[in-house]
Amino acid sequence: MSDRVESGPALQAQALCQRFAGQAILNGLSFEVEPGEALCLLGHNGVGKTTTLNHFLGFHQPLSGFVRVMGLCPQQQPLQVRRLIGYVPEDAALYAHLNALENIDYFLAAGGQPRPALEQLLVWLEQVGFPLEAARRPAAGYSKGMRQKVVLALALAKQAKVLLLDEPTTGLDPRSADELAQQILDLKSQGVAVLAVTHDLLWAHQVADHLGIMQAGRLQDLIAREHLQPHELADRLFRASGRLVVEEPAI
Amino acid sequence: MTLRSPVLLVALQEWRYVCRQRLLLWLFGLLLVTVAIALLQSWQQARQLSEQQQAMQQIVDQQWQQQPDRHPHRVAHFGTFAFRQPSALGFFDPGVDPQVGNSLFLEAHRQNPANFSAAGQASSLSRLGQFSPAFVLQVVLPLFLMLLAAAAVLREREQLTGRLLLAQGLAGWQLRLGKVLAYAGLACLMVALVQLQVLLVQVVTIGVSTELLVSLFGLWLGYCLALLACIALAVWLADGCRDTRQALLLLTALWLALVVVMPRVMPFWLQPERLDSRVLFDAGVKAELRAMGDSHNPGDPAFGRFREQVLERYGVARVEDLPVNYGGLLMQEGERLSSEVFERHYARLQAQRTAQEQRLHWTALINPLLALQQFSMALSGTDPAAFRDFEQQAEAYRYELIQQLNHLHTHQIAFENDRGQRVSQAHWQAMPMFVHQPEQLAQLWMRSALPLAVLLLWCLLLGVLCYRGGRR
Numbered sequence: 001m002s003d004r005v006e007s008g009p010a011l012q013a014q015a016l017c018q019r020f021a022g023q024a025i026l027n028g029l030s031f032e033v034e035p036g037e038a039l040c041l042l043g044h045n046g047v048g049k050t051t052t053l054n055h056f057l058g059f060h061q062p063l064s065g066f067v068r069v070m071g072l073c074p075q076q077q078p079l080q081v082r083r084l085i086g087y088v089p090e091d092a093a094l095y096a097h098l099n100a101l102e103n104i105d106y107f108l109a110a111g112g113q114p115r116p117a118l119e120q121l122l123v124w125l126e127q128v129g130f131p132l133e134a135a136r137r138p139a140a141g142y143s144k145g146m147r148q149k150v151v152l153a154l155a156l157a158k159q160a161k162v163l164l165l166d167e168p169t170t171g172l173d174p175r176s177a178d179e180l181a182q183q184i185l186d187l188k189s190q191g192v193a194v195l196a197v198t199h200d201l202l203w204a205h206q207v208a209d210h211l212g213i214m215q216a217g218r219l220q221d222l223i224a225r226e227h228l229q230p231h232e233l234a235d236r237l238f239r240a241s242g243r244l245v246v247e248e249p250a251i
Numbered sequence: 252m253t254l255r256s257p258v259l260l261v262a263l264q265e266w267r268y269v270c271r272q273r274l275l276l277w278l279f280g281l282l283l284v285t286v287a288i289a290l291l292q293s294w295q296q297a298r299q300l301s302e303q304q305q306a307m308q309q310i311v312d313q314q315w316q317q318q319p320d321r322h323p324h325r326v327a328h329f330g331t332f333a334f335r336q337p338s339a340l341g342f343f344d345p346g347v348d349p350q351v352g353n354s355l356f357l358e359a360h361r362q363n364p365a366n367f368s369a370a371g372q373a374s375s376l377s378r379l380g381q382f383s384p385a386f387v388l389q390v391v392l393p394l395f396l397m398l399l400a401a402a403a404v405l406r407e408r409e410q411l412t413g414r415l416l417l418a419q420g421l422a423g424w425q426l427r428l429g430k431v432l433a434y435a436g437l438a439c440l441m442v443a444l445v446q447l448q449v450l451l452v453q454v455v456t457i458g459v460s461t462e463l464l465v466s467l468f469g470l471w472l473g474y475c476l477a478l479l480a481c482i483a484l485a486v487w488l489a490d491g492c493r494d495t496r497q498a499l500l501l502l503t504a505l506w507l508a509l510v511v512v513m514p515r516v517m518p519f520w521l522q523p524e525r526l527d528s529r530v531l532f533d534a535g536v537k538a539e540l541r542a543m544g545d546s547h548n549p550g551d552p553a554f555g556r557f558r559e560q561v562l563e564r565y566g567v568a569r570v571e572d573l574p575v576n577y578g579g580l581l582m583q584e585g586e587r588l589s590s591e592v593f594e595r596h597y598a599r600l601q602a603q604r605t606a607q608e609q610r611l612h613w614t615a616l617i618n619p620l621l622a623l624q625q626f627s628m629a630l631s632g633t634d635p636a637a638f639r640d641f642e643q644q645a646e647a648y649r650y651e652l653i654q655q656l657n658h659l660h661t662h663q664i665a666f667e668n669d670r671g672q673r674v675s676q677a678h679w680q681a682m683p684m685f686v687h688q689p690e691q692l693a694q695l696w697m698r699s700a701l702p703l704a705v706l707l708l709w710c711l712l713l714g715v716l717c718y719r720g721g722r723r
């Protein structure tokens with residue numbers, strides 16, 4: 001496969017299968033995300049959402065099927081692929097003894113990205129709503145939301161073509177979650193493809209173009225956002241997990 | 252490697268982390284102070300030993316010189332001492348010196364074992380082991396660096412920063428080698444600071460020579476390679492460990508095996524036949540000497556063939572008619588034969604020792620710290636081979652001295668009334684005293700080359716393992 005970034009979907013999973021300890025985790029998962037689109041994967045715990053992200057990052061080798069990022073295979077060209085990806089993990093980890101600027105600078109340099117000027121770093125931090133007065137304080141004192149903003153600023157600094165978010169709103173207050181959603185929408189408008197896995201249905205409904213409900217390692221439903229209200233989404237999700245649906249009381 | 256190299260960036264970042272950890276800085280400082288204490292104590296002991304030897308040498312020389320006019324064979328039995336000149340770097344790594352002794356009593360007919368070893372003269376508590384800078388560098392520093400390097404790898408994993416780093420496009424091997432480089436750099440710095448302390452002591456006491464500087468550089472190189480191997484081993488193992496607790500247990504067990512157990516157990520395992528004890532060795536030599544005959548007795552039938560050869564060579568019928576003293580000739584012959592017997596037994600013992608040492612050298616292939624131990628002792632001039640060199644120099648001197656006295660006996664003493672005669676003290680006053688010549692640097696390097704090559708091999712192997720990574 002060439003190093004050239006090919007045209008086509010930004011993210012593609014095709015008949016992806018994976019087993020861990022004899023148990024099927026992914027079982028023929030297929031979907032595509034175009035540039036400037038966002039797909040949120042929903043589903044109960046252990047359904048294979050994070051494992052899917054790990055395949056796009058090249059951390060796992062598929063048992064069968066494949067994944068592509070901008071046409072590149074993460075398993076064969078992991079370093080090239082990772083340089084295209086902005087990744088926001090569930091627990092955005094930073095080096096506690098470094099400040100926000102130093103953290104971004106180090107992560108960029110270690111990944112072989114050009115090191116931006118300090119002023120530019122401050123612009124990116126400001127763009128993601130990070131309080132600039134904290135930019136020179138060690139990250140040991142940052143809240144989870146602040147750490148996530150730093151990691152998001154890192155994705156901006158990388159000029160990532162693809163954004164992967166793993167449970168991004170866990171532990172965030174509603175205001176921070178809303179700010180994060182606005183930033184994702186901004187990135188989408190710049191042509192960034194977004195793949196998020198989350199349990200936060202409202203947030204997913206806010207940012208996604210498509211919502212994918214996973215069950216038993218495959219995509220059971222792929223629904224366009226405009227065709228579904230959040231409470232309907234919850235209903236679908238409960239049905240998918242085989243739980244009793246509680247009727248919403250009439251107002 | 253450029254400043255943009257990810258490996259170097261990871262290393263720089265780790266140094267930054269270490270510099271901001273006050274506890275770690277205190278620990279490094281404490282280690283340096285520990286080395287300084289070990290250095291001072293070891294140097295003090297070496298200085299005391301050297302002063303004692305100088306004082307003893309003067310007394311022995313005086314006693315030798317002040318012998319009155321006497322029979323040369325009495326002078327041969329009066330004997331003298333050969334003192335071993337302490338190695339210039341003996342206080343850095345005493346090696347086997349505290350166990351083997353520093354002086355030999357030289358006399359006619361027999362080759363005595365070395366005596367007055369530091370361990371033999373020490374109090375029971377200090378026999379537990381000499382505290383030296385080499386001890387700290389070989390025992391304490393590897394554990395310290397292995398734990399720090401393993402913690403550095405596991406910290407990235409457990410705090411999830413490693414995952415984020417990899418997601419930016421950093422390769423796993425770059426992260427691992429960066430950690431190795433960071434702690435190898437610290438190890439190089441620590442060893443350099445210790446060598447600087449050693450150099451300072453030398454500057455203040457005996458001055459600095461090119462040989463010393465080369466040796467110190469060699470020691471720095473060897474210790475850096477060994478510590479690099481330990482760090483790479485720790486990083487590779489930690490990379491394959493489930494969590495910090497598992498890594499801590501594994502590394503502690505490994506350290507115990509490499510540093511404490513193997514160096515003590517290996518010599519026994521690698522000894523298919525036990526070395527002859529000194530008692531057995533002496534008994535074997537004595538048994539052969541008894542069968543050889545008594546060279547003090549000109550009428551001993553065991554020397555009948557020798558007597559016939561002498562008479563034939565000089566063309567006389569009786570020993571009394573010889574132009575030289577037959578008793579002196581017999582002494583020369585007896586000394587030659589007894590030396591031959593000793594040399595034969597000694598060679599057999601040496602062959603056993605050499606075979607054992609060679610097997611020990613091979614064990615360095617499974618333990619880099621054994622290679623370091625061998626390298627450090629060899630380059631410091633305190634290994635068993637350096638002691639054997641002293642033994643051989645002393646024996647060569649003893650044989651020459653006794654044969655000179657036997658020559659005097661032959662030519663200055665008449666056969667008739669042999670024991671009632673004397674020769675002038677001027678004869679032995681003119682004889683040179685023993686001066687131990689420490690081995691040349693080239694010889695020390697030749698012995699150090701093999702363990703150094705083994706250390707290099709270890710570094711290459713572990714470098715490859717770190718590059719390929721552990722299971723996780």
